Amino acid sequence: MAGRQLDLGPLKEPIGFIKILEWIFAIFGFATCGGFSGRTALDMKCKNTNVTHRFTAIFQYPFRLNNILIVSKNTCNQTEDTYLVGDLSSSAEFFVAIGVLAFLYCMAALVLYIGYLHVYRDGSRGPMIDFVVTVIFAFLWLVSSSAWGKGLTDLKYSTNPETIIKSVAVCIGLAECSSAGVSGMGSLNVSVVFGFLNLILWCGNAWFVYKETSWHAPPEPPRQDPGNVAAPPQNP
Numbered sequence: 242m243a244g245r246q247l248d249l250g251p252l253k254e255p256i257g258f259i260k261i262l263e264w265i266f267a268i269f270g271f272a273t274c275g276g277f278s279g280r281t282a283l284d285m286k287c288k289n290t291n292v293t294h295r296f297t298a299i300f301q302y303p304f305r306l307n308n309i310l311i312v313s314k315n316t317c318n319q320t321e322d323t324y325l326v327g328d329l330s331s332s333a334e335f336f337v338a339i340g341v342l343a344f345l346y347c348m349a350a351l352v353l354y355i356g357y358l359h360v361y362r363d364g365s366r367g368p369m370i371d372f373v374v375t376v377i378f379a380f381l382w383l384v385s386s387s388a389w390g391k392g393l394t395d396l397k398y399s400t401n402p403e404t405i406i407k408s409v410a411v412c413i414g415l416a417e418c419s420s421a422g423v424s425g426m427g428s429l430n431v432s433v434v435f436g437f438l439n440l441i442l443w444c445g446n447a448w449f450v451y452k453e454t455s456w457h458a459p460p461e462p463p464r465q466d467p468g469n470v471a472a473p474p475q476n477p
Contacts, residue, residue, distance in 0.1 A: 269435045270432055270435040276302070279300055282296060282420075282422055282423070283296055283420055285418050310324055311405055327396070335384075372450045375443055386436030393426070402421065
């Protein structure tokens with residue numbers, strides 16, 4: 242039968258329960274990264290006027306820092322604008338994309354487990370495809386989490402006011418520059434943690450999906466019809 246047969250039993254099995262955890266953890270992963278917005282600021286006191294200026298830059302996903310102005314020109318006789326350094330959009334967008342795709346795949350898999358488990362287990366292609374996709378996602382979580390972890394390190398360095406001061410020319414001789422604070426990035430740290438937790442979940446889930454495939458339990462050979470079995474030879 243190919244029709245829907247609603248059954249919540251798979252949610253109590255590892256194959257379904259872990260998929261729910263993957264669905265939840267994927268949400269936390271991409272939401273904590275994609276929803277972040279922070280600020281960094283510095284104070285600049287011009288020596289010729291004794292006027293103090295405060296400059297604030299807002300940075301957020303996807304973290305194209307090189308497009309964010311931090312110090313405008315004509316301040317303390319500065320001749321050009323100063324921007325933050327770095328473009329971390331590739332690693333951030335890759336991480337969020339993997340999270341969203343994993344979220345969508347988990348939803349589709351849960352629908353399959355709950356409504357069409359008999360179709361999934363009656364054929365051999367469904368579990369094999371599920372296993373291959375699970376292994377691919379485990380690998381992608383490893384790559385994206387590692388890349389985003391490195392990107393987050395660069396983000397913290399580039400938005401540190403002490404780092405920014407070194408790139409502002411007038412802060413050397415023409416003005417006194419000091420840090421005015423930077424936002425905490427706890428939620429971004431959490432996103433990296435959830436990225437590696439997703440890696441662990443998908444690696445563990447790969448084993449339980451593998452057990453559903455014919456690679457783990459080859460199909461039984463066809464039983465021989467008793468009616469076609471030759472009678473044992475009789476002793477003369």
